[in-house]
Amino acid sequence: MRLWDIRYPHCAGVLQVRGRPAVAVDPSGLVAAVAFSDLLKLVIKLYDLRKWDEGPFIDFESNVTNSEPTVLKFSGDGRSLLVGAAEPHPRIQLLDAFNGRLQTLCRGHANDQAYELDACFSPDSQYVLSGSEDATIHIWERATGNPVHVLHGHSAHLRALGFNPQYAMVVSACQNVVFWQPDPATLDYV
DSSP states (O other): OEEEOTTSSSEEEEOOOSSSOEEEEOTTSSEEEEEEEETTEEEEEEEETTSGGGOOSEEEEEOSOOSOEEEEEEOTTSSEEEEEEOOSSOEEEEEETTTOOEEEEEEOOOOTTOOOOOEEEOTTSSEEEEEOTTSEEEEEETTTOOEEEEEEOOSSOOSEEEEOSSSSOEEEESSSEEEEOBOTTTOOBO
16 A cells, blocks of 8 residues: 655555555544455554554454455544445444444445445434445434435446535435435435
8 A cells, every 4th residue: 555645746655454455534634544354354554644654553353344345434523434345245334433343333235246335424424325236325323323214316336425525415426426415395315
């Protein structure tokens, strides 16, 4: 894995990790998380980007999945890490970003073909969204993992998913791009 400082044309450093890692940077821009599969467990290492060459300041493991992670995101408040993997019985893990403890599992979306599905937090960190193999978007409460809503409108599994940080708008993409906004009268997304 390579680290880049965009002010310079050369790579700032290289981290050796197993497999194909997923990476995320926390909202402060000071911490990088690196997740990868190591034998029968998921390993996550946190690096201080100001002194990444000293190694991770903490690492933790999860036994919920041993599949390679395909999505890794920090919540907007920096307290949770969202981890997703391309596996037939999908679940989004929400882990405490400080100690790696499992906070919540979000289940219910489909992925029999083990596609790399995207997922994200809402800007207020209260909801988790994930693409599904059946061309839908699933929304869960972050705190409980309870399903809230399913959005229909795509023709294939989702490859990209994002929540606008300023407005109540979700953008998703498969072979087409869809912009979702809640209807003020019903709060359903249209």
